[in-house]
Amino acid sequence: MSGAIILPVRTIIEPFRIKSVEPLHHTTTAERERYLEQAGYNLFRIDARNILIDLLTDSGTSAMSTEQWAALMRGDESYAGSESFFRLKRAVDDLTGLRHMIPTHQGRAAERILFTVACKPGNLVPSNTHFDTTRANIEFTGARAVDLPIPEAADTQARLDFKGYMDVSALGDLIRSEGAAQVPLVMLTVTNNSGGGQPVSMANIAAVKEVCAYHNIPLYLDACRFAENAWFIRERETGYADWTPKRIAQKMFSYADGCTFSAKKDAFANIGGFLCTNDDRIAQRESDLLILTEGFPTYGGLAGRDLEAIAVGLEEILDIDYLRYRIVSTGYLGRHIADRGVPIVEPPGGHAIYIDAARMLPHIPPQQFPGQALAVELYRHAGIRSVEIGTLMFGAAARHELLRLAIPRRVYTQSHIDYVVEAILEVNACKDRIRGLEIVEEPPFLRHFSARFRQL
Ligand code: F0G
Secondary structure, three states: OOOOOOOOOOOOOOOOOOOOOOOOOOOHHHHHHHHHHHOOOOOOOOOHOOOEOOOOOOOOOOOOHHHHHHHHHOOOOOOOOOHHHHHHHHHHHHHHHHEEEEEEEEEHHHHHHHHHHOOOOEEEEEEEOOHHHHHHHHHOOOOEEEOOOEEHHHHHOOOOOOOOOOOHHHHHHHHHHHHHHHHOEEEEOOOOOOOOEEOOOHHHHHHHHHHHHHHOOOOEEOOOOOHHHHHHHHOOOOOOOOOOHHHHHHHHHHOEEEEEEEEOOOOOOOOEEEEEEEHHHHHHHHHHHHHHHHHHHHHOOOOOHHHHHHHHHHHOOOHHHHHHHHHHHHHHHHHHHHOOOOEOOOOOOOEEEEEEEHHHHHOHHHHHHHHHHHHHHHHHOOOOEEEOOOHHHHHHHHHOOEEEOOOOOOOOHHHHHHHHHHHHHHHHHHHHOOOOOEEEOOOOOOOOOOOOEEEE
């Protein structure tokens, strides 16, 4: 070995090996044309076996670890007082420091219970950007969901280290003009999913908390992707480079009076969620409501084994090697398409890459759903499923016309992503031929899940 130059290997690899595999199923273009027609050009209506690479969502689609699968066997299925509940409670206490935790079957169940207890008609709930189910659950109570992203977030091409945060002065103005009594709580979504998977800085969390504290309004985190947000803080915000992701996450939660959480994201679970609060009275009312629809407060609509998987996942997600790989691999997809001319929301987010469909397809107006048109074309061309986040999902409240490519955790390898890159570049090369869509059938809310379309 004498004389050899020893350099560290720098390639960032998937920090896991594969023990169990699921085959993928190839389809022909002609078959996909037929499936699209049968599905009314709505990818939610296509059978998963006819999808090659599924980037519809990073939610509930994670690969669980050997430790999580092993923990399932430990699940205590007692109706009341299950050991698994206490195991999860200890994990959540350690992470959030919040006094009360009730399990729910997923994030939106926590949202529904929270807003049913907290909101009255005419109230408003500000956020950096509400996710679609959050917005729908607020509006279902007769309250208003208000998004207060920073003005710079309107420019998809602006490369800010923290682009997901809340406009603090707009929050102060809103509370003063509407009256603090009209604002039962303020939310911060970390990371900001509908705003491009962009992170929120610790400084912004602290500043929002200060405004809330001044007006005596509780601050809630929509904490679905708290660990990815913590990683961005570690990488980009001064003073955190040598903190562990866990310590950063604990500090994020220290500003919160409560949180909603979907364990289908940053807990690697296939189902589950929880709702936390420091308020004893609210916790009691939430538990009462929980029993009505979800189940007894020590299982909340989940099996004991699910509680175990979440408890293990909450620790695994904060692993430094995992988070480095996660954020780097999302960026890999983003850079490889953006640097060859596909406009994405810059910079790449944590769990997904968002193509700016309005910019890519300027010949398709928002009323003809450019994001959905692109989703349809990507499926037709390569069997890849993605999701529109734009006028179809949010109606007039949409700020952008985006196509989201969400990356399931620990599921796809680099060659899968290389295939996705190649397919997107090919679609981009023929983008002028993509046509818009018209709705022919839609439900009264959350229409993107089930609407049917006609190609124009
Ligand atoms: N909040 C955010 C920021 C979310 O991204 C989601 C779900 C929820 C709440 C609701 O959680 O699905 O467990 O009921 N987002 C998924 C997605 C569905 O594809 O982005 P849930």
